[in-house]
Amino acid sequence: MEKRIKVGKITSTHGVKGEVKVYPLTDFPARFNKGNKVYLGEEQLTIERSRPQKNLFILKFAGFDNINDILKFKDKYLEIDKEQLVPLEEGEYYIFDIIDCEVYDDSDNLIGVVTSVFSTGSNDVYVVKGENKEYLIPAIESVISSVDIESKKITITPIAGLLE
Numbered sequence: 001m002e003k004r005i006k007v008g009k010i011t012s013t014h015g016v017k018g019e020v021k022v023y024p025l026t027d028f029p030a031r032f033n034k035g036n037k038v039y040l041g042e043e044q045l046t047i048e049r050s051r052p053q054k055n056l057f058i059l060k061f062a063g064f065d066n067i068n069d070i071l072k073f074k075d076k077y078l079e080i081d082k083e084q085l086v087p088l089e090e091g092e093y094y095i096f097d098i099i100d101c102e103v104y105d106d107s108d109n110l111i112g113v114v115t116s117v118f119s120t121g122s123n124d125v126y127v128v129k130g131e132n133k134e135y136l137i138p139a140i141e142s143v144i145s146s147v148d149i150e151s152k153k154i155t156i157t158p159i160a161g162l163l164e
Contacts (some may be wrong), residue, residue, distance in 0.1 A: 005096065006078040007031050011056065012074055018064040019049075020073055022057045030085050031058045038078040045078075048149060093147060095124075101152045103128045103137065104147060111135060111163065114154070126154070135163060 008022040032050045049060040064070050095117045103111045112130035124139040145155040
């Protein structure tokens with residue numbers, strides 16, 4: 001089990017004063033608030049400044065004051081310890097918990113394994129790789145019957161045409 005979770009990807013530098021552009025991989029933008037700590041590999045960094053810019057965040061880390069200090073950060077991931085995760089409401093799951101779950105129908109027939117999750121804006125969609133086919137399963141109450149993260153098992157009630 002991973003002990004750290006990716007919360008952002010550094011896409012590029014920003015200006016010459018040690019700032020980076022970060023694409024968030026979290027639904028909790030407060031992760032990037034001033035004073036918070038994140039990991040870049042094994043190095044723990046403190047966020048000195050943060051501001052949103054379109055769908056990104058511009059971050060400045062304490063002790064990194066010019067572009068030459070941060071060029072090596074490009075395309076690297078910012079992580080947090082798993083213990084820092086925000087508790088979720090009942091029925092909510094982290095994407096990393098859903099990935100690799102086996103998906104079964106109500107008759108306990110194996111459909112496949114969740115390989116990725118994407119959002120449509122209104123709901124998430126689970127990409128499920130079956131033996132010979134890939135299925136797109138909407139993560140909505142009328143389709144998802146149960147989710148058991150401990151057993152890595154999701155049971156669905158397929159709607160007409162879903163598994164064709």
